[in-house]
Amino acid sequence: MEIVFLEEVDSTNDEAKRLPFKHGLCVVARKQRAGRGRRGRSWLSEAGKGLYASFILERLNLPIVSVAFGVAVLKTLKELDNRFYLKWPNDVYIEGKKVSGILVERTKDRLVVGVGINLSYGKEELQNLEKPATSLSAEGIEFNYNTLLKSLHKNVLELHARLKEGSFNPREFERECPLIGREVVVVRENERFRARALGIDTDGALVVERDGQITRLFSGEVSIRGV
Numbered sequence: 001m002e003i004v005f006l007e008e009v010d011s012t013n014d015e016a017k018r019l020p021f022k023h024g025l026c027v028v029a030r031k032q033r034a035g036r037g038r039r040g041r042s043w044l045s046e047a048g049k050g051l052y053a054s055f056i057l058e059r060l061n062l063p064i065v066s067v068a069f070g071v072a073v074l075k076t077l078k079e080l081d082n083r084f085y086l087k088w089p090n091d092v093y094i095e096g097k098k099v100s101g102i103l104v105e106r107t108k109d110r111l112v113v114g115v116g117i118n119l120s121y122g123k124e125e126l127q128n129l130e131k132p133a134t135s136l137s138a139e140g141i142e143f144n145y146n147t148l149l150k151s152l153h154k155n156v157l158e159l160h161a162r163l164k165e166g167s168f169n170p171r172e173f174e175r176e177c178p179l180i181g182r183e184v185v186v187v188r189e190n191e192r193f194r195a196r197a198l199g200i201d202t203d204g205a206l207v208v209e210r211d212g213q214i215t216r217l218f219s220g221e222v223s224i225r226g227v
């Protein structure tokens with residue numbers, strides 16, 4: 001498994017787009033100057049305090065891709081602690097706080113899967129973020145950077161192979177997502193409503209029921225939270 005280590009970069013996702021295509025290549029940096037999150041947000045990327053990694057993968061056109069990689073990241077973190085869980089579309093949480101996020105992007109020839117995991121940020125450094133956030137250290141979880149990265153690399157490649165052969169099942173996500181079956185608050189651009197989260201469909205959409213009506217939600221346009 002090939003890894004490119006950088007001291008500093010704008011964003012590992014951008015570097016992964018610039019490099020020549022090589023399936024499975026992982027780009028990691030100690031620090032990002034312009035770490036990016038989903039929906040135009042920035043991602044806290046101080047030197048040595050997080051794992052910032054992007055994987056160059058063969059392009060797959062399945063809409064479920066972005067949701068599916070959450071399962072690979074969760075699997076990696078669960079090797080450290082069993083309390084981690086998923087929040088749709090692909091965030092990893094522990095005790096109500098976000099510890100990891102994924103930014104999946106496509107170019108003409110590739111899929112770039114960018115994973116950020118908060119490692120050793122102190123609680124105070126995570127206080128002013130948009131969502132409640134935490135880090136492995138702040139939760140008292142011990143880790144080894146290289147072991148974590150190796151496991152993530154393996155799990156991301158395995159998941160890609162399963163997506164490609166069609167053996168990924170959205171139930172794998174549902175099982176690890178406690179919001180499924182519960183009432184949630186959906187926030188869309190111009191509206192906000194309560195609904196019951198029923199499940200994840202084969203396109204990775206969150207299926208909710210609202211006043212007896214079924215709606216499919218796509219990750220670009222909504223955010224959800226428990227009630």
Ligand code: BTN
Nearest residue numbers: 011035036037038101102114116
């Ligand atoms: C999110 O939860 O909004 C997604 C966060 C993704 C952050 C990672 S860090 C490595 C890679 N490079 C980036 O600029 N973003 C992703």
